[in-house]
Amino acid sequence: MPLNINWQQILLHLFNFLLLFGILYSLIYKPVTQFMAKRRKHYEDMDEKAKANLAEAEKSKEEYLNKLKAADEEILEEKKNALKAVEKASAVKVKETEKEVEKMIADARKDIENERKMMMKEARNEIVNMVSDVADRLAVESKTSDTYDLFLDSMEGSDTDA
Amino acid sequence: MGKRKRRIGTILFVLLTVSAFIGTLAVKPPDSHESIQILMRDAVLHEVNKISLFGWLEVNPGLISAFSVSGIFLVFALIVRIFVIPRFTIIPGKFQLLLETAVGFFENLAKTNSPHRNRFLGAYIFAAGAYIFVGTIFELFGFQVVTTEGVSVSLPAPLSDINGAIMMGCLSYFVILLGGIAENKLKGVGRTLKEFSLPISMSFRLFGALLSGALVTELVYHYIHLSYGLPVLVGVLFTLLHALIQAYVLTMLTSLFYGEVSEPAHK
Numbered sequence: 001m002p003l004n005i006n007w008q009q010i011l012l013h014l015f016n017f018l019l020l021f022g023i024l025y026s027l028i029y030k031p032v033t034q035f036m037a038k039r040r041k042h043y044e045d046m047d048e049k050a051k052a053n054l055a056e057a058e059k060s061k062e063e064y065l066n067k068l069k070a071a072d073e074e075i076l077e078e079k080k081n082a083l084k085a086v087e088k089a090s091a092v093k094v095k096e097t098e099k100e101v102e103k104m105i106a107d108a109r110k111d112i113e114n115e116r117k118m119m120m121k122e123a124r125n126e127i128v129n130m131v132s133d134v135a136d137r138l139a140v141e142s143k144t145s146d147t148y149d150l151f152l153d154s155m156e157g158s159d160t161d162a
Numbered sequence: 163m164g165k166r167k168r169r170i171g172t173i174l175f176v177l178l179t180v181s182a183f184i185g186t187l188a189v190k191p192p193d194s195h196e197s198i199q200i201l202m203r204d205a206v207l208h209e210v211n212k213i214s215l216f217g218w219l220e221v222n223p224g225l226i227s228a229f230s231v232s233g234i235f236l237v238f239a240l241i242v243r244i245f246v247i248p249r250f251t252i253i254p255g256k257f258q259l260l261l262e263t264a265v266g267f268f269e270n271l272a273k274t275n276s277p278h279r280n281r282f283l284g285a286y287i288f289a290a291g292a293y294i295f296v297g298t299i300f301e302l303f304g305f306q307v308v309t310t311e312g313v314s315v316s317l318p319a320p321l322s323d324i325n326g327a328i329m330m331g332c333l334s335y336f337v338i339l340l341g342g343i344a345e346n347k348l349k350g351v352g353r354t355l356k357e358f359s360l361p362i363s364m365s366f367r368l369f370g371a372l373l374s375g376a377l378v379t380e381l382v383y384h385y386i387h388l389s390y391g392l393p394v395l396v397g398v399l400f401t402l403l404h405a406l407i408q409a410y411v412l413t414m415l416t417s418l419f420y421g422e423v424s425e426p427a428h429k
Contacts, residue, residue: 004207004208004209004222004324005324005325005328006222006325008219009221009222009225009323009325010325010328010329010332012215012221012225012228012325013225013228013320013323013325013326013329013330014329014333016225016228016229016232017228017232017289017293017329017330017333019232020231020232020235020236020289020293021285021286021289023232023235023236023239024235024239024285024288024289024292025285025288025289027239027240027242027243028239028242028243028247028261028265029265029284029285029288029289030285031243031247032247032261032262032265033265033269033284035247035250035262036262036265036266036269039252042252
């Protein structure tokens, strides 16, 4: 054969290389690639987990924000209702108070009127009594000008008192 | 280290180097029964220097190198499998990182060049790349074996033997063919056969590249006066460089063609 090519030696080289291939594949290549794949999967899992956690956190955040919004709206509604109720109650109270005040004023007016009437009655009675007294005294004593003056004086004094 | 100690060390180093140089000039070299022509011709054709394989067969030194490299790999792989891989951690240490980078490089090469079918390809190019790289570096150690004629020769790179290179090129072509058949059946065979020159080109590229390294090294070491300083460049740097390049070229070509023939046919 040219170049000293020897088929037997080629086959021996082949046998040697196939043996080497088997050794390297089973003892180094396969375990190392398996480990690398395992580590890649480990990091991919971690990445997926982190992404899922992030998505969940985003979802929770959105939920909380929605809840907060709903709560704010609810508070606003409650405030409005409370304000309305307070306004209604205060209006009723004001009305009641006004009625009470009106009644008190009317009562007071009535009382004053009654009192005035009583006072007028008393004053009239007093005048009548005084007149009667004076008349009695005049009848008893003489019908003089002094007596008449006395009568006038006493009349003036009772007006001032009234 | 003090200045004085450093100075003494430097002087000693220079003295030793100079005395070694003078010694090599003074001492008469052993009678070489092989001229450089015969040596280089034998490096290519392996007509003279044969090694006995367990007394059963006379083989080229390259085959012994191939078995030695496989032995080294076996021990290394066993140690790694038993002591290192079970202690792998999520955050890798230095050695784990080195292993993962090497495996990951070939895995990615297979995935990028053959996106449809790459599991077997990744394993194959990892083994082929490791074999070419370590096999080429192996020649640096200069392990000695005795030929059937009683001459001591240093073990060359396994693929600088034409039989090894033919095996590697043809096996790579066969792997490409398998990829084509697995994905596209007969159409895959047709696609692979279109590249009929591939096994020859891959075999002879490997053979030529590694043989040239071996020849230059033989040449340099044959003349004692070239053995100073030059081997650092020729022996170490060039070997490392072409170990890397050849490992990359063969694995890259294999994965490229594998990807091409295993691409699903468009309907």
